[in-house]
Amino acid sequence: MLDRPTDNPRPVAVCRPDPRVALGSEDALRPPDQRHRRLRQDLGGRRGPGDLLAAAGVPNAVIDLDWLRRAWPSPPHDRFNTGLTLRNLRAVAGNYLEAGSERLVLAGVVESRQERAGYLAALGVDDLTVCRLRVDLGEVRRRLTRRHELDEQGLRWHLDRSGELEAILEQARTEDFTLDATGLMAPEAAEQALRLTGWLPPAQ
Structure with a gap:
């Protein structure tokens, strides 16, 4: 778990095997102004x-990055308001950490090493x-077709974005690490992701 030194009011992530922040990305299920709606439903x-x-006694906060970028219009050179997202994240994450959160879960997408x-x-x-x-691209498109039938x-x-984003992330x-969530229910996906991250102990 996170080492929170008593002589330092700001928690510090001490090593990579014990990170403080995890960012999960659900590929392809994002509307233009809410790219992370599905991930929020799945993991938030x-x-x-x-x-x-919380059930494991770990102080935490979940941040939906989509809410940090929701402004219109976005700059011509910044299609998804990434600059605004990062500025807002700096403030919001700082508040959560100062309030005592030891784990931050970000629901969002990382499309490049620079963005990471x-x-x-x-x-x-x-x-x-x-x-x-x-999620298998065929299943993604089946869900999208049901969701947007009208x-x-x-x-x-x-549909266009799902294929585009699949190629970008590949x-x-x-x-x-990658978790195949094609056949998983939302709670199962969340639990497995946390276990793979090392924030929950392995299943018995």
Whole structure:
């Protein structure tokens, strides 16, 4: 677990095997202004990572990065308001850490090594762990078709984006590990991700 020295009011992540921040990415299930809606449902809702860590007695906070970027319009050179997201994250994460959180779970997407470095700098910690939640692309598209059956334009955007993001993440390889969540229910995905991260003990 995190070493919180009593003579230092700011917690410090002491080594990579015991990181303080995990960022999970669900590939392909993001609308244009809410790229992380599905991940929030999968990992930030009922029996999500925050609930599981709380049940284990671990002070924590869950941050949906989508809420930190929700402003319109975005700059022409910054399609998903990444700059604004990082500025907001710096403030929000700092508040949670000052309030005593020992674990931060970020629901979002990391599309490049440069973006990963930006999150690390904004958090002000020594390291973070990126978990990629992968769902079979065919299943992703089936879910999108059901979800947007009355929104032809939105469905077309999502279907195009799902393939685009799959290719981006395959090439970028920003994750530390990948969890195949195709056949998992939301609580199962959350629990397995935390165990792989080392924040929960292995299942007996």
